Amino acid sequence: MPALTSARVKARAAELGFDLCGVAPVGDHAELGFLREWLHRGYAGEMAWLADSVDLRADVRALLPAARSVIVTGSLYNTIPASGDVPPAPGDARIARYALGDDYHDVLRARINALVDGMHAESPDPLETRAFVDSAPVQERVYALYAGLGWVGKNTCIINPEVGSWFFLAVVICSLPLEPDTQGLDGCGTCTRCIDACPTGALVEPYVLDARRCLSYLTIEHRSVVPEPLRVPMGAHIYGCDICQAVCPYNGAPLLSQDAHWRARPGLDSPSLAELWLRTDDELHALVKGTALTRARLIGLRRNLAIAIGNAGDPDAVAALCTPNDDRPSAEDPMVREHVEWALDQQRRRREAPPHGSV
Numbered sequence: 582m583p584a585l586t587s588a589r590v591k592a593r594a595a596e597l598g599f600d601l602c603g604v605a606p607v608g609d610h611a612e613l614g615f616l617r618e619w620l621h622r623g624y625a626g627e628m629a630w631l632a633d634s635v636d637l638r639a640d641v642r643a644l645l646p647a648a649r650s651v652i653v654t655g656s657l658y659n660t661i662p663a664s665g666d667v668p669p670a671p672g673d674a675r676i677a678r679y680a681l682g683d684d685y686h687d688v689l690r691a692r693i694n695a696l697v698d699g700m701h702a703e704s705p706d707p708l709e710t711r712a713f714v715d716s717a718p719v720q721e722r723v724y725a726l727y728a729g730l731g732w733v734g735k736n737t738c739i740i741n742p743e744v745g746s747w748f749f750l751a752v753v754i755c756s757l758p759l760e761p762d763t764q765g766l767d768g769c770g771t772c773t774r775c776i777d778a779c780p781t782g783a784l785v786e787p788y789v790l791d792a793r794r795c796l797s798y799l800t801i802e803h804r805s806v807v808p809e810p811l812r813v814p815m816g817a818h819i820y821g822c823d824i825c826q827a828v829c830p831y832n833g834a835p836l837l838s839q840d841a842h843w844r845a846r847p848g849l850d851s852p853s854l855a856e857l858w859l860r861t862d863d864e865l866h867a868l869v870k871g872t873a874l875t876r877a878r879l880i881g882l883r884r885n886l887a888i889a890i891g892n893a894g895d896p897d898a899v900a901a902l903c904t905p906n907d908d909r910p911s912a913e914d915p916m917v918r919e920h921v922e923w924a925l926d927q928q929r930r931r932r933e934a935p936p937h938g939s940v
């Protein structure tokens with residue numbers, strides 16, 4: 582049996598449905614070191630697990646001492662053409678497009694495991710592997726850079742010059758010294774569109790994200806009260822944020838995924854804030870089950886809905902907030918109530934504000 586090659590691994594990855602695949606060498610890549618500085622600046626917010634695992638994240642050899650290569654795959658998930666990327670109607674919720682379909686962890690874990698099984702079956706040499714889908718202390722984007730999948734843009738996403746940045750990463754750490762790809766070249770140039778478009782100023786400098794200000798963090802990972810100055814900039818976002826990717830010129834004519842897993846599930850394609858809020862907890866749970874939205878938990882989703890309703894000022898949504906229902910216990914959580922009161926206060930202020938043009 583011939584030795585397992587990078588080319589063979591990539592061919593198998595393509596057969597399994599991965600859109601991109603490259604190989605990074607294991608090494609002391611300079612970019613891996615920035616995480617400590619980033620944590621030191623406090624940018625991780627409540628994500629304490631990042632600091633807890635900082636040593637593991639410094640080098641994949643902490644996870645697999647025999648590691649020589651990191652295979653990085655990319656899976657396109659965007660199903661919305663550039664022409665269909667319109668602002669939500671007043672009263673509608675915004676959900677990051679990666680979360681509209683099936684939970685990528687489940688889908689990609691099966692695929693990456695199949696890739697690993699094939700490698701073990703085809704390699705004449707003994708090998709060790711560990712495969713991960715966003716579930717391990719691995720700095721995937723650094724390895725994606727060295728695997729030639731693209732470069733880390735000023736918006737901190739991996740950008741591929743051909744396909745843009747709407748793709749998931751999944752990695753295999755491997756003990757074989759597979760032939761590496763060439764590092765991706767930075768294509769941002771003088772562009773600053775993502776930095777300019779960010780509603781909260783979370784991109785504090787090119788290539789540096791203060792997660793505490795980022796809507797992707799605030800709507801998902803942040804479990805407590807949302808700081809008041811960041812509530813209005815949240816707009817209608819109830820889970821994640823796509824703004825800094827949507828404005829990127831490399832996503833101007835994105836390749837659309839044909840994978841049915843990523844199509845918006847019924848009820849998640851532009852849902853109205855009122856309709857979402859009026860769901861009982863069981864109904865809301867049933868809606869998000871099997872999607873990435875479960876990560877925010879019901880209480881987080883309720884909190885985000887309250888803020889979005891406060892921002893939208895949609896009469897139906899505000900009325901929904903005031904409609905009691907014993908089957909909505911998450912709406913009675915004290916932390917959620919604080920945001921409901923804020924939303925109602927926003928509505929009161931809107932009503933009391935003098936009409937435009939008055940003196």
Ligand code: SF4
Nearest residue numbers: 779795796822824825
């Ligand atoms: S995801 Fe949204 S909030 Fe976060 S950096 Fe990008 S534009 Fe800003």
Ligand code: SF4
Nearest residue numbers: 734735769772775829
């Ligand atoms: S919007 Fe411009 S600066 Fe930002 S990641 Fe894309 S190319 Fe780079």
